[in-house]
Amino acid sequence: MSAGTAWKVRTVSLGSDLAPLEHDGDDVDSPRDECGVFGVYAPGEDVATLTYFALYALQHRGQESAGIAASDGRRIVVHKDMGLVNQVFTDTGLAALDGDLAIGHCRYSTTGASSWVNAQPQYRETPTGGGLALGHNGNLVNTADLARELGVPTGNDSEIMAALLALDVDVSLEEAIVRTAPRLRGAYSVVVMDEGRIHAFRDPNGVRPLQIGRLPTGGWCVASESAALDIVGAVPVRDVEPGEVVTIDHNGLSSRRFAPATPSFCLFEWVYLARPDHRQDGGSVLYARRRMGRQLAREAPVDADLVIPVPEAGRDAAAGYAAEAGLPFADGLVKNRYVGRTFIQPTQSLRRMGIRLKLSPVREMVEGRRLVVVDDSIVRGNTSRQLVEMLRSAGAAEVHLRITSPPIAxxxxxxxxxASRAELVGADLTIEEIRAFVGADSLHYISLDGLVDATPNQRERLCTACFTGDYPIPVPGEHAQLAQLPLDLSAT
Ligand code: SF4
Structure with a gap:
């Protein structure tokens, strides 16, 4: 864990009594984002509370832990803990985060365990006697190499990133970023602060989003999604460009480039990950999802009585499908919005209830009807299978699945x-085999071209790797994964 630099995290821990969280406790078969980040420089304002509200808006990007680091110009104070944003912070906790600048982070772990130590912001002392705090959205693919260089065990990529930056700080943190970022391989949208400045930087591919906003009082913010800028009253200004580092301090906003931009924005952010009110590259996520639904209706029309979404990500696409097909649209499934990451740790018998914990059919809507069911993706296939079973049990006459992403392979x-390649139902099976497995009357995935056309991006500026296998950033060892065994459906 340590790179020869001791921890000096001034942390007010609330001593959460939440049990360690497991990845399969709620969403049984959905992709999950890793994190949301936010940073604000606004002297005279309550930066901790602004950050708290921004994290609220980003909660969908990570629900395992949350944290805020703030500085009054002399020292950085970090408060982080396991749990949702409103569980981690109280008025008292926020009041301890006094200062002119702050960064915040909410986390879902894909590298490193779900634990307090791995919660962010990560804090490190620097050789100049100061400190830095860092929040990261993304995932590095050369974490093991970087850990070897540092002489530490491979673990959390964000922790290693913070250690590398801290060791490299001599003149300034900005100089350290410009020198260190080219050594990082993978996806990283990062906010990092010292006692007086916030820096935000984004990998040369710009895989994950990161936007700059201006507060009406003259302060500046950066956020993973525009919804976090909206909630604090900031006006979106522009993206942090791929390969760019921006610095926010008493001089305002300045920019440097550490690498040329080779954009490969995540296509799946448009399908599922981002909030519908997020705006990116001049387009709206909500309208993009409506266009996906319309495209599906053109690609795969079907005689049906009703279009229903799988809440929540399927909602806007289902509305688009219904409008294009001239079919009625209704909520045929109700989501239990209180089932989340803080749900009691399910026992095995509860786990077997699977999707029933989260979704319930509205019998009055589905009984006797031929349904078009619009969802965002199929990962392992087990959720779709349970969903179809549940709708049939509620009396649905037919179930036609329409998916707003191509097969995830x-x-x-x-x-x-x-999921791993061995778990992905789209990796080995034909669409007809998947249809038979999930038990639908018909199944259609949107075409890749149709999906790309629904976004404001051009295909060459998007990452489509989970659909095509065309990884824009080389992944060490990926070729070995391709030699995996065929999918065993009995295990899904
Ligand atoms: S592989 Fe690419 S498109 Fe798929 S989820 Fe990851 S970043 Fe997004």
């Missing part, structure tokens, strides 16, 4: 926890 190494 390859794992993501850039910060989304989907």
């Amino acid at each position: 390859n794992p993501c190494y850039y910060g989304i926890d989907m």
